[in-house]
Amino acid sequence: MLRDDRKLLIIDDSEVDRGVLKTILEEEFSIVEAENGSAGIDRILKGLDVLDGILLDVSMPVLDGFGVLQRMKENKINDIPVFLITAEATRENVASAAQYQISGFIKKPFEREEFLWRLESKMGMVGEGSLSQEDIWETEKYISDLDTVYRRFLKNFGQDSGHYERMADLMEILLKQYLGSGSERVQDQIKMISKAAFFCDIGNMLLPNNFKFKSSKQDEMSNDIYGHTGSGASIIRLNYSKHCEYFVQICADMCMHHHERYDGNGFPYKLVGKNNTIFTQMCRLVDEFDQMFYRYREHNELQFEFVRSTLAKDVGAVRSEVLELLVRCKQEIDAYYSTLV
DSSP states (O other): OOOOOEEEEEEOSOHHHHHHHHHHHTTTEEEEEESSHHHHHHHHHTTOSOOSEEEEESSOSSSOHHHHHHHHHHTTOOSSOEEEEESOOOHHHHHHHTTSOOOEEEESSOOHHHHHHHHHHHTTOOOTTSOOHHHHHHHHHHHHHHHHHHHHHHHHTTOOTHHHHHHHHHHHHHHHHHHOSOOHHHHHHHHHHHHHHHTTTGGGGTOGGGGGGTTSHHHHHHHGGGOHHHHHHHHHTTOOOGGGHHHHHHHHHHHHHTTOOTBSOSSSSOOBGGGSOHHHHHHHHHHHHHHHHTTSSSOOHHHHHHHHHHHHHSTTSSOHHHHHHHHHTHHHHHHHHHTTO
């Protein structure tokens, strides 16, 4: 299992708020603290920690949250997810935040369960207590409805759903290796995340002419001029049920960002580093892997190694740990493709 300890930096002048956040997060994360923006940016610039995320208060003396964001931007530090802490996400704050690459707002007062699962889903994590049985049931119904509509659309436009089915199956193989057996709830979440990959191109339902642009990587880049990534996220977010929030967050993120690259040279937003969740990075990998591997008549070790090495040559496309995960799952992947012959 490749999951390791994740470290968060809390930058907040309120010792009480830092204490509350630490209490909420310390079971899932390793926590480091800074009592103001100046101390926080100093810690970031000196590289004292390998950070998976930053919780940044907006209103602070010495240097406020936007001052920290500006210093990070000036120093080209854009590969760490930043969540802004604020008592109220005012229009002014939202407008100011739009200048920077932030992952979201965290509103005070902190409600533990909601705050924790939102943070975990944004960072590509699976929490044991994230979902109730009602969440599972309602999400399964939503997935089933989406599946029916999307398959009908693909059929009407002469598209084979097979590639997306294989993507979902490959995601499940990778996630089982990454997350381990876990509880029944974790297994339910693995199924949800895997199915999310099936819908990664659902935005083409609003832009059916996009299908004619699929002949090459360059054409695929041109394809995004027509907005299939944003359209896909918009379709998924049409469900406003609180019970489906986890799946909606994961799936909308895959739709929007499965063409992003770890090195920041993808699209549509050129997200860098850990701003791309590992789930979305897995989605990108299984998309490219299946497009190359499935076309072989025989799915043997030679072809697997050729595809793996081809993907590895595209340095910066995905995290190294995602490619390592592919290799760890070689036996299961070989067995899966052998059932398709």
